[in-house]
Amino acid sequence: xxxxxxxxxxxxxxxxxxxxxxxxxxxxxxxxxxxxxxxxxxxxxxxxxxxxxxxxxxxxxxxxxxxxxxxxxxxxxxxxxxxxxxxxxxxxxxxxxxxxxxxxxxxxxxxxxxxxxxxxxxxxxxxxxxxxxxxxxxxxxxxxxxxxxxxxxxxxxxxxxxxxxxxxxxxxxxxxxxxxxxxxxxxxxxxxxxxxxxxxxxxxxxxxxxxxxxxxxxxxxxxxxxxxxxxxxxxxxxxxxxxxxxxxxxxxxxxxxxxxxxxxxxxxxxxxxxxxxxxxxxxxxxxxxxxxxxxxxxxxxxxxxxxxxxxxxxxxxxxxxxxxxxxx
Numbered sequence: 365x366x367x368x369x370x371x372x373x374x375x376x377x378x379x380x381x382x383x384x385x386x387x388x389x390x391x392x393x394x395x396x397x398x399x400x401x402x403x404x405x406x407x408x409x410x411x412x413x414x415x416x417x418x419x420x421x422x423x424x425x426x427x428x429x430x431x432x433x434x435x436x437x438x439x440x441x442x443x444x445x446x447x448x449x450x451x452x453x454x455x456x457x458x459x460x461x462x463x464x465x466x467x468x469x470x471x472x473x474x475x476x477x478x479x480x481x482x483x484x485x486x487x488x489x490x491x492x493x494x495x496x497x498x499x500x501x502x503x504x505x506x507x508x509x510x511x512x513x514x515x516x517x518x519x520x521x522x523x524x525x526x527x528x529x530x531x532x533x534x535x536x537x538x539x540x541x542x543x544x545x546x547x548x549x550x551x552x553x554x555x556x557x558x559x560x561x562x563x564x565x566x567x568x569x570x571x572x573x574x575x576x577x578x579x580x581x582x583x584x585x586x587x588x589x590x591x592x593x594x595x596x597x598x599x600x601x602x603x604x605x606x607x608x609x610x611x612x613x614x615x616x617x618x619x620x621x622x623x624x625x626x627x628x629x630x631x632x633x634x635x636x637x638x639x640x641x642x643x644x645x646x647x648x649x650x651x652x653x654x655x656x657x658x659x660x661x662x663x664x665x666x667x668x669x670x671x672x673x674x675x676x677x678x679x680x681x682x683x684x685x686x687x688x689x690x691x692x
Contacts, residue, residue, distance in 0.1 A: 367379070371396050372444075373396070373418075373419065373421055374421075375398055375421070376396050376397065376398045376421070376424070377396070377397055377398070378394050378395065378396045378397075378444065379394070379395050379397075379471075380392050380393075380394055380395075380445075381393040381394065381395055381437075381464055381467050381468065381471075383440060383463055383464060383467075384463065386440070386460065387456070388441075388449060388450050388451065389449055389450075390447060390449070391440045391441070391445075391447070391450070392440065392445050392447070393437055393438060393439055393440050393445050393464035393467075393468070394437070394438040394443070394444035394445045395435060395436070395437055395468050395471065396418050396435070396436045396437075396438065396444070397433065397434060397435045397436070398424050398428065398433070398434050399428075399433045399434075400427075400428040400429075400431055400432060400433050400434075401428065402431070404431050404432060404433055404478075405477065405478050405479040405480060406431055406432045406433070406478060406479070406480040406481075406482075406692070407432055407433040407434070407435060407472050407476070407478040407480070407481050407482070408427045408432045408433075408434055408435065408481070408482040408483075408484055408510075409435045409436070409437065409465075409468055409469065409472060409481065409482070409483055409484065410423065410434070410435065410436040410437070410484045410485075410486075410489075411436075411437055411439070411461075411465070411483065411484070411485040411486070411489035411490075411492055411493050412436070412437075412438070412439070412442065412443075412486060412487075412489050413486045413487030413488045413489045413490075413515070413668070414453060414487060414488040414515075414548075414590075415453050415548055415553075415583060415584060415588050416442065416443070416486075416487075416489075416582075416583050417438045417442050417443025417444060417578075417579075417582045417583060418436035418437075418438060418443070419576075419577075419578045419579075419583070420576075420670055420671060422670070422677070422681075423670045423681075424436075426681040426684065426685055427685070429685070430685040430688060430689070432482065432688075433472075433476070433478065435468065435472055437464060437465065437468050439461050439464060440455075440460070440461070440464060441453055441454055441455070442582070443579075443582040443583075444582075446582070451541060451591065452588050453588050453594075454591050454593075454594050455594060455597055456540060456593045456594070456596075456597055457597050457600070458488075458491065458492050458495060458597050458598070458600075458601045459495070459499075461492050461496075462496055462499070465492075465496055469481065469505055473505075480507050480692055481505070481506060481507055482506070482507060482508045482509070482510060482688065482692070483496070483497060483506045483508075483509050483510070484509075484510040484511075484512065484684075485509075485510070485511055485512070485514060486512040486513060486514075486668055486670070487512070487513055487514065487515050487640065487641065487667065487668070488515050488598070489514075490511040490512060490513065490514025490515060490516075491514055491515045491516065491598070491601050491602075491605065492601075493509060493511065493514075494509065494511065494514060494605060494609060494611065494653050495601060495604060495605075495609070497509045497611050497613065498609035498610060498611050498653065501610060501611060501612045501613075504612075506613055507613055507692060508613050508614050508615075508616070508688065508691055508692055509611060509613055509614070509615045509616070509654075510615075510616045510618070510684060510687075511615065511616065511617045511618065511646075511650075512618055512668065512669050512670060512680075513618070513619050513620065513638060513640075513641055513643070513646065513665075513667050513668065513669060514617070514646055515598070515602075515641055516602065516605050516606070516645045516646055516648075516649040516650075517602055517606070517642070517645035517648075517649070518599075518602070519623065519640065519641045519642045519645070524546075528545065529595065529599065532544055532545070532592050532595050532596070533595070533596050533599050535592045536591070536592030536593040536594070536595055536596030536597075537593070537596060539592065540591065540592065540593035541591055541592075541593065542591065542592045543589045543590065543591060543592070544589075544590040544591065544592050544594075544595050546590070547588075547589065547590050548584075548588065548590065549626045549639065549640065551626070551627070551628075551629075551630055551634055551639070552634065552639050552640055552667060553580075553583065553584065554630065555630065555634040555635060555639075555666070556576050556578075556666075556668075556671055557576055557577070557578065557580075558573075558574055558575055558576055558577050559577075561630050561634075564630045564632075564634075564635075565635065568632050568635055570635045570636075570673040572673060572674065575673075576671060605649055605652065605653060606649055606652060607652075608652045608653070609652065609653040609654065610654070611653050611654030612654065612656075613654070613656070614656045614657070614658075614691050614692075615650070615653065615654045615656060615657040615658070616657070616658050616660065616683075616684065616687045616691075617646055617647070617650045617657060617658070617659045617660070618659075618660045618661075618662055618665075618669055618680060618683060618684070619638065619643035619646045619647065619659070619660075619661060619662065619665070619669075620637055620638040620643050620661070620662055620663075620664070620665035620666065620667070620669065621637075621643070621661045621662065621663045621664070621665065622636075622637045622638070622643065623637060623638050623639070623641070623642045623643060623644070624636075624637030624638060624639035625639070626639060634666075635666065635673065636664040636665075636666070636676075637664070637665075637666070638665065638666065638667045639666070639667060640667040641667060643661070646659075647659055647661075658687065660683045660687075662676060662679055662680055662683070663676070663679075664676050665680065
């Protein structure tokens, strides 16, 4: 464990979590944090999605105002934790991330003395968080689980889903670093960044000056290949979710009211729908992972609801903090 230092985000601190060497060599994760203004025994740990890292200080604002100390992990091979020798954003098994989550949980609970810990996962982070909360259920590690557009199934047509991805599943076992035929949609990333799609945002009435500045080397639209072994790992995790988990703590699922189609040119639906995943899958499987769950549908929400435009993201923050107040 290295010394805590100032983070790239103003008002936040970061510390490197040293991990065991994996199949690519040295690895680490980075824990970013900011305390609430008043002393609290409550904390939230945020887990980002694929091709992502933590940069949304407004999310931390909402939790801090609700009386929670805020923590976020940049998982191994992502964002602040990237190393030159690694295949970026990659894993062969989503359970690999349990090591850094365990260590972060230990720091939050044992060192920083928090009695209540909420796990908040977005997209792939929602899938990882669901598996983690299930696997650690007997230890009462997590008191509540918040899922922001979790990745519970492939958002593909039947042929791609049942034929192409099944082939990718097999290829990923034999050739782990072969690249999947379909990569990320760059338009989704561009729809978020303050310097991109400005005219479209103004035209569609969603422009907010200076909203969302992030590092394209850490959150890229086209910069990161999707490896077949990663897709294999995701499909194994999907199967576990779809067969059923046994999460004991309360679960809050939040998702958009509609999915948006991937297209070549920027279009209005990139600003008012989930253009990455299908919310129907989230609603379909939430009842399979735990008995104590609530679903909130956010009208006009983007894939990352916390990055949606006002007043949509304000509704998201209100729903999350209101549920926590009523639940814990």
